Amino acid sequence: MLTDRQQQVLKFIQVNTRENGYPPSTREIQQHFGFSSQTTVMDHLRALESKGELKRAPGKARGCRFVRAVETVESMLSIPLYGEIPAGNPQGREQESEGFVSIDLASIGLPSNPHRSFALKVKGESMINAHIMEGDIAIFEFRNPMPGDIVAALIDGETTLKRYIVENKKPYLKAENPRFKNLIPAQELVIQGVMISLVRTARPSPPSAKNSA
């Protein structure tokens, strides 16, 4: 939808805004592209605005315009992070959360308006074969799981991670770790959410001795 030039201009605005903390003026854009006329920039801004790529505040001299340029900010989500969800679903339990994970889901390719979402810190190694490690922060959406989804389930009063699978038309939960051999009938327990994302903070990782080389 955008022409090459328009994309270049838009990108410059985004990058420049991020770097400086404020958007560039038309003349700064002009200078960056080597235009001889500031009007050229005005033309591009008009085009970008009419195509919905940015909003402008007419007249205002400084951020005078490039509002939506930093769209990333708008789809930011602060997702409550729980240590544990004792029972039921996390609706309205934000007060009990340990903190919030702020991430722009859209920027990592997810719909930016998921259903009610929440986050859990992963404990244990039950999903290690799905490459989910202890300490990872798993982000969940509240919806019905589809086969293959990784879900947060309430088992024996504890929230644990499992993969939701269907065998012989019956839904089960399965741990992704050989040491957890059990298949758990899914009907018997509460599924609290479906994992949509995972965030890991790289700790000064162990010098990895045991791993093969």
Added chain:
Amino acid sequence: MLTDRQQQVLKFIQVNTRENGYPPSTREIQQHFGFSSQTTVMDHLRALESKGELKRAPGKARGCRFVRAVETVESMLSIPLYGEIPAGNPQGREQESEGFVSIDLASIGLPSNPHRSFALKVKGESMINAHIMEGDIAIFEFRNPMPGDIVAALIDGETTLKRYIVENKKPYLKAENPRFKNLIPAQELVIQGVMISLVRTARPSPPSAKNSA
């Protein structure tokens, strides 16, 4: 350290900047607080700047000043996401980025002011034993690696993930996958960054047949 008034002004700048996408002008600040003189705002800005709470770009009419304001409290970072970093370091290559990953590093327990940071989409399975999967988005900081760190390294013109280890006082890079048996002397190549975080978007994961149960 800040007086009440100064904190109020700073907060207004922060909130206003975030809401609009660009910082307020001195007169907008003046109006918000009901000052009769714009000079009063100038005084406060001077004070805030001398106390290190914000930076200003003298003369510039629009974002003319309130630079650091945003990052201080709102530690949101838009991290440029690259497909590939062909050579050298990513400094100044933001124009070439494919997009941005927006995340509040502080909210996941990382220092919110890392050195220059960037993100890469992981390709291949070379770090599978470190539980890093193809398609994951790895976030890097530009600094010298410590033993055990996972780094982005430039090997044969391609950026790849490796673990930085030290054996017999000599630094090597190692893949976390049995099929990659080689240790690569670290001096011979360019280390582009150290991984500080990992973000995964849960794709409708494969119905996991081969994994043990």
Added chain:
DNA sequence: CGTGATACCGTTCAAATGAACGGTATCACA
């Protein structure tokens, strides 16, 4: 061929805005 979209240039103007000068008042502190 005419029309509209795109991408430019050059010029001019007025509004938005930062900056500076000088002044008042309060308060803590030495």
Added chain:
DNA sequence: TGTGATACCGTTCATTTGAACGGTATCACG
């Protein structure tokens, strides 16, 4: 008592900057 920091007011000025008018050139399309 006086000095410095803080918090204001009023005024003026130069610069930054958005905005508008008019023009040229290319290209696709019907």
